[in-house]
Amino acid sequence: MRLLLLSxxxxxxxxxxxxxxxxIADFLAGARRxxxxxxxxxxxDGYTAQVSRALTPLGVEVTGVHAGPDPAEAVAAADAVFVGGGNSFxxxxxxxxxxxxxxxxxxxxxxxxxxxxxxxxxxxxxxxRTTNDMPIVQPPTFAALGLVPFQINPHYLDAAPDSSHMGETRAQRIAEFHQENDVxxxxxxxxxxLRADDARLTLGGVAAGAVLFERGSAPVELRPGTELTRLLTTTALFDAADR
Known part of the structure; x- marks a missing residue:
């Protein structure tokens, strides 16, 4: 399995x-479609054009799956799939x-x-369940692709000590998640x-890195280059509502 998961x-x-x-260029090397x-x-259309401008110079032909009669057929014919950001619901x-x-x-x-x-x-x-987005529409289920067995919180923000914001921090929201789910x-x-190649998972990017939250344990700071392959063998225990 080959994954590149950008925050x-x-x-x-x-x-x-x-x-x-x-x-991205290294990840897509050899992919034509x-x-x-x-x-x-x-x-x-506008979103696809933006992606095409960014990735076509890398030697790939970008096709929006919405452009044809069968989006699933477009995926089946591709060497790589890119799912862009926006509202996750x-x-x-x-x-x-x-x-x-x-x-x-x-x-x-x-x-x-x-x-x-x-x-x-x-x-x-x-x-x-660990998205930051508002539920602007109702999906039929919260179950997603399940390409990895753990959860990710993109755009993770640390609490600012001088902030006047009185709402929950991101860490507190993840702690709430762990009150109901063990993953x-x-x-x-x-x-x-995150970059996954076959059975190896590695953290990449800027020096700020990432934070790993696990139920019953203190958060762990991670730096780029950290191997996280053990997360690929996680047993995800969720509240039954997602099943």
Whole structure:
């Protein structure tokens, strides 16, 4: 299984996907046809054009799965699949509506690379439950692609000690998740990503790294280069509502 899961698609001072360009180029090496899933956004044509401008120079032909009569067929014909960011509730709803959950699972199991950013990274998890988004639509289920057996929180933010914000911090929200579910949650800070090649999982990106939350344990700071392969053997125990 080959995965590249980005916390974010745009970093301050960089163009779209530029902060991870070298990693993306390496990940997509050898791929000629890329199926882009634009359903997390509202303007599917515009979103696909943005991705095409960023990735075509890397030697891949980008096709929006929405452009043809059968999105699942577009995925089946691709060497790699990229699921972009936006609203994860809207995205998951569309994946189920268009038959893409099983189509993407099948294609990735057959060797195609899966790249996600933000909401697309959420989709690689067993469920939607650690997204940051508002539920602007109602998906038929919170169950997502399950390409990895643990949860990810993209755009992870540390609490600012001088902030006047009185709501829950991101760490507190993840602690609430662990009151009901026993599965690791990886908080990916901006500019970081996960790379899986076959049975090896590694953290990459900026020095800020990530934070690993596990039920009953203190959060663990992780730096780029950390191998996280053990997370691929996680047994995910969720509340029964997701099943």
């Amino acid at each position: 974010n698609s745009t970093a301050p001072g960089h163009g779209y996907l530029d902060h991870a360009r070298e990693e 890329l199926a882009f899933v634009p359903y997390a956004g509202a303007d599917h 809207r995205l998951l709803t569309a994946l189920h509506r268009h038959g893409l959950v099983e189509a993407i699972r099948t294609r990735v199991a057959a060797g195609a690379g899966y790249m996600g950013s933000s909401a697309g990274t959420n989709m690689a998890c067993p469920t939607l 690791p949650v990886l908080g990916l800070r901006e500019g970081t990503w």
